[in-house]
Amino acid sequence: MTRRSRRSVLALAAVGLAGCLGGSGPGRSGPYDEGASGTEATPDGMTASPDDAALEASQVPTADEQLPVEYSLETLREATVREVVPRDGIPSIDDPAFEPVDESVDRLPGDPVFGVVRNGEAKAYPQSVLVHHEIVNDEIGGEPVAVTYCPLTGTAMGFERGDVEFGVSGHLLNSNLVMYDRAEESYWPQMLATAMEGPLEAASLVEFPVRWTTWERWTEAYPDSVVLASDQDYVRDYGNDPYGAYNPPSGYYAEDTDWTFAPLTADDRYPPKRPFLCSRPDDGPLAVSLEALQEHGVYGIGGDGREDDYLATYDPTFDVGHLYRVDDATEYGYDADAGAVIDPDGERRDPADLPLESVYAYDAMWFAWAGFYPSTSVHAHD
């Protein structure tokens, strides 16, 4: 995702707590179209829990705890737009072919790629390929995983999959990819990572982070890694993105453009497609403006009834954000020249590898995040 380039010189940046730097709760006044064609869903909360027997028998690795979801299963099912395309009409890549990054051609430095590093193995997945397949059933570092991407919500996420493959169901929920597992056929909206129907309904997947970065940044950091090749089982024109372009953003991906499918809940405080670093910890969902994070280097989130403080950090190597749980977010700073986080002891540390509890977060378009998590707190300039 092309974002504003970081400022060349930035002195130590003070950490702003929610409320100090524009953190705010839900609201919906703003200049963007709320989508006349959609009926908004009421966030009636998830009360269902997964069936123990189904979990026991499941071949799909599931999380110990259900992830936060703000709508009931019934509401989610009713809001699902079914059979936008036939099941597997967007074919997942099940036998992926890779090539060394230094042999890969026809890619511009700023083209977006999704990078994954697990158990010492690094792999890159070009957005230009995933936009046509959305799911890659792969193995990284000896572990079977699914690397997934939804172009309509701008979300790249990784899931453990055991011996099970995931496919594209053809349904959309809140514009988001609904995956199905090919073992038990439960249906999994990608951003929720929680099944909305099927034997494993209300169960959650085991997630891992996928870095949304650029080809140039990835190849500099991992020159010996491999990249998903353009020669796969299904033939597609990988130079032609049906939705638009990211380098620079245009078409559907342009920040100011409207959504195509009305969201569960419309919140037009920000441009619909603006990317935020999003997370859903137990004490409430949050969204940090990537633009603000780039500018400040670190961003503290606390108060507002939260049990914990959180620290979002900007990683200039990959132009991505990370999120940590901290005791006191105000004790951290940022050295822009070194691209390092300054910890409470004054030590410079890698923003991607702080000795803190890491909290799973992913980039998402604003409208999609606000649609799924209308109670989200927001941390941005404006």
Place this chain on the structure above:
Amino acid sequence: MTDRRARVTATVDACRFALARRDARAVVAVVGVGYLLAYLWVTDLLAIRPDAGTGWLLVDDPFARALERRGPISFEPVALLEFGYGTVLVSPIDVAIGAALAGLVGLNLALASLAVVRPAACGIDGSAGGAKKGAGAGLAAAVPALLSGSVCCAPAIALALGIQVSGALLATLPWLLPIGTALLVGSLGYLAGKIDVAPAATRESAARATGLEENR
């Protein structure tokens, strides 16, 4: 039943008549090729890209792959052709659908043009000023033909223009192709009644007879 059979016969005759004329054949060819290219472009099978290379790629099992659905009215491509200025994804069934629609739209416009130059003034519409009416109706009939020809591409156009898509619209998608085809065939039948397919000699004698009647 007899009327319907007569209408079918008249439509077939009108199409044969059109295809026997060089000017109408040119209309069918130009409109048909133009429509097919537009259809492939709108459905993302044809892309114009100056950075495209040259070469081709064929899938392993093209016959089985060609039958896999990837959309309400689209099927899997089996090959990718790069021709320097762009790319073509070869989806045999999609190309066949596009070609059939292109043929129908081309024929519709060819009959519409014939309704202008050879209106059925002495036949179906025999009243005074019938020639003018026939020509006007012929031109008017080209409009629904074009609209029904584009109905199949409506979803792709909606997405391309960023128009919001509802579940109700999506539910109609599988019906757009048969509806569009039926409308094109229907307008073809309508246009067939608006042109005179009689040989020139017969036409002249009929005109003289009509003139005699009027002079009496």
